[in-house]
Amino acid sequence: MLNDYRYNVGQFSVNLCEFSFAGDDVKDFLQTQSTFDIHKIQDSSFQLITFLDPQGRVESYGWLVRWEDYFSYLVPPKLLDKTIDRLNRFLISEDVSISDGLEAPFVFLVGPEASALAKNSKSGVLFGEPAYLVHETVPGVPVVSESELKTWRGLTGWPSFSGEDYKFELLTNQRLFDLSLSPNKGCYPGQETVSKIATRRGAAYSPVLLELQSPCTSGEMISFDKKIGTAHLCHNWNGFYYLESDLLRDFRVEGMKIHFSINNQDYEGIVRYYPLLSGDSRSKAQELFYQATEDFKSDKLEAAEKNFLLAIKLDPSYADAYESLGVMLGRLGRYQEAIELMKSLSQVDPKSVLAHTNMSLYLMKLGKITEAEEQKSQATIKSFQSFGDEAKRKELEISQKEKQILEWSQRERMFKEVLDIDPDDTLANYGIGSISVEKGEWSIAKVHLERVLEQDPKYSVAYLALGKALKGLGQIQEAKKIWEEGIKISASKGDLMPANQMQQELISL
Numbered sequence: 001m002l003n004d005y006r007y008n009v010g011q012f013s014v015n016l017c018e019f020s021f022a023g024d025d026v027k028d029f030l031q032t033q034s035t036f037d038i039h040k041i042q043d044s045s046f047q048l049i050t051f052l053d054p055q056g057r058v059e060s061y062g063w064l065v066r067w068e069d070y071f072s073y074l075v076p077p078k079l080l081d082k083t084i085d086r087l088n089r090f091l092i093s094e095d096v097s098i099s100d101g102l103e104a105p106f107v108f109l110v111g112p113e114a115s116a117l118a119k120n121s122k123s124g125v126l127f128g129e130p131a132y133l134v135h136e137t138v139p140g141v142p143v144v145s146e147s148e149l150k151t152w153r154g155l156t157g158w159p160s161f162s163g164e165d166y167k168f169e170l171l172t173n174q175r176l177f178d179l180s181l182s183p184n185k186g187c188y189p190g191q192e193t194v195s196k197i198a199t200r201r202g203a204a205y206s207p208v209l210l211e212l213q214s215p216c217t218s219g220e221m222i223s224f225d226k227k228i229g230t231a232h233l234c235h236n237w238n239g240f241y242y243l244e245s246d247l248l249r250d251f252r253v254e255g256m257k258i259h260f261s262i263n264n265q266d267y268e269g270i271v272r273y274y275p276l277l278s279g280d281s282r283s284k285a286q287e288l289f290y291q292a293t294e295d296f297k298s299d300k301l302e303a304a305e306k307n308f309l310l311a312i313k314l315d316p317s318y319a320d321a322y323e324s325l326g327v328m329l330g331r332l333g334r335y336q337e338a339i340e341l342m343k344s345l346s347q348v349d350p351k352s353v354l355a356h357t358n359m360s361l362y363l364m365k366l367g368k369i370t371e372a373e374e375q376k377s378q379a380t381i382k383s384f385q386s387f388g389d390e391a392k393r394k395e396l397e398i399s400q401k402e403k404q405i406l407e408w409s410q411r412e413r414m415f416k417e418v419l420d421i422d423p424d425d426t427l428a429n430y431g432i433g434s435i436s437v438e439k440g441e442w443s444i445a446k447v448h449l450e451r452v453l454e455q456d457p458k459y460s461v462a463y464l465a466l467g468k469a470l471k472g473l474g475q476i477q478e479a480k481k482i483w484e485e486g487i488k489i490s491a492s493k494g495d496l497m498p499a500n501q502m503q504q505e506l507i508s509l
Contacts, residue, residue, distance in 0.1 A: 001142070001145075001148060002152060005111050005144055006129065006279075007284060007288065007314065008111055009110070009111035009112070009114045009142075011138055011141045012107070012108055013108075015104065015106075015161075015162075016063075016074040016076065016103070016106050016161065017080045017083075017101035017103045018073070018074055018104060019072060020098070021070060021073070021096060021097070021099075022096070022097050022099075023096040023097050025094035025096050026071060027071075028094065029096045030064070030071060031187070033087075033188055033189065034049045034051055035171065035185070036048075036049040036180055036181065036185070041064065041066045042066065043067075044067070045065075045123050046063045046064060046122050046133055048062070048063055048064075049062065049064045049073075049180050050180040051083070051087070051189075052188065052190030052191075053189060054190055055170075056172070056190035056194045056197070057168055057169055057170055058166075058167065058169065059082055059085075060075060060086050060087075061159055061166075062074050063133075066122075075101060075163075076160060076161055077103055077162060078163030080101050080103075084101065106133060107133070107134045107135070107138075108133060108134070109134055109138060110126050110127065110144070112129070112130060112281060114129075114131060115130060115132070118134055121133055121134045121135070128156055128277070128279025128280070129279040130279075151236075152277070154235045154242070155235060155276040156275035156276065157274035158175070159175070159179075173204075173206060175274060177198075178274070200494065202249060204249055205229060205230070205247065205249070206252060207246055208245055208271055208272065209242045209244060209245065209272040209274065210231075210245050210247075211242055211269055211271075211272050212243055212267060213240070213241070213268070215234050215236070216241060216243045216267055217234075218230075218232050218233070218234075219263055221245065221247075221260040222260060223251075223261070228247065228248045228250075229245050229246050229247040229248055231243050231244070237276070242276060243269065249491060249492070250488065252496065253490075253491055253496065254271055254500045255271060255500070255504060255506075255507050256503050257269070257270050257271075258271065281315050285318050288307045288308070288314070288321075289321050289324070292311065292324070292325075296328055301328070305328070308321050308324060308325035309325065318348075319345055322345040323342075323354060323355070325341055326338045326342050329341065330358065330365075336366070339362050339363065342358050346359075351382060353383050356375045356376070356378040356379035356382060357375075357379045360375035404438075411431060412432060414431075415435075416428075424455050426455050426459060426462075429455075430448070430449065430459065430461070432444070433445045433462070434461075434465050437468050437469055440472065442472035445465065445472075446473065449462050449465050449469060450466065453466065458493065460486065460489055460493060463482055463498070464483070464498045464502050464505075466482050467482040467483040467486065476509060479505075479509070483505055483506050486502050487499050
């Protein structure tokens, strides 16, 4: 059912405590106190925000709603007292009045079809999906159950509407950091601490998902007699189990396989970053396209057609979906429907040769010989055009390659001048080594990159480049060892970009 909401629409009702703000200084007060840039919240919309203490720990989170002439703040009931204390503590001389936080039911519509059903409502984002705050339940719209809502929140990392998962901890240790913070905003309590942690090594423990083959209990995660994280809720999704975890920095690498135990029970998991479920229409259309393809292979034609059509609905520019559905209908003898899909494909992708080739075939099947010949002619014309485009592309590639060679030469000359003075200079050796990797000069790259690591064993990106050089030389086991060591070094320093790239290289091997 959860995918039905993601691909269409669902609704749910939750109880929240509502604070209303009034007075001439409301915008300034909210701007200087909350983590989100209030000026980016449009009229008739809502946004998840947080309020911190001076040490950067979360004291309150909720949804700030911007009405025509005032703001309201919707807070989980368990945070009511904490929120009242936080707001009043920092309200000194501003012209701001805050109403009592009265608890009341609120209804949210969530999913790509929500906008067509939401009249005079407030818009925003929940679980990465378009969402609307409406006055009452909408007849005919499926209701998201409590268990489905918990799974949806858990796989996207959104906080609880009740406040049951509230943590009086640093913002940087929580998924709220990604969801409620305007990165370039300053001037709020705790901002200095948040910025310092975020721009250095990152939080020691931060939330990720672990993909498991079997369910897992909550508790401390132990690996080699060391605590590496804390496990929370476990969700069953698409044949796997996903464990909400606060994981140590050294292990927070996308795709990394880790072994751990909880209460003496052993587990193996793969690190997955939030959000597991994408709210992006194109991504969801691709999910449906792949599912439709599998359905077609399994002779589940009705399901395949439904998923192809839904993919097109979510992403009307998805050329592959038009083509695949058209081909499937053509094989089923539904030629006129297939022709209409190929016409749509031609509009979506004016350069498509197959749109006209397939139309010609299906028109021929219907006995429309003249029209079929016309489409065959169109296919020939576009085929010639594609040859011309290919020639232009190759010409551009040659031009770009010449520019790249010139750039390499200039950079190499600069680095060699440095190495003439100091043969052990790490930056210059890395420069020559990385350029040599780009050029495919693996042996030269290996010499310079090994020298970098001799001088500085914690030079994260040098492990990535050296592994590529070793792979290029066919030394696969040596490359794996270098990348495995590099991941440990990078993760311990908080350099997650090279760590993730090395993890992907290992997976590709």
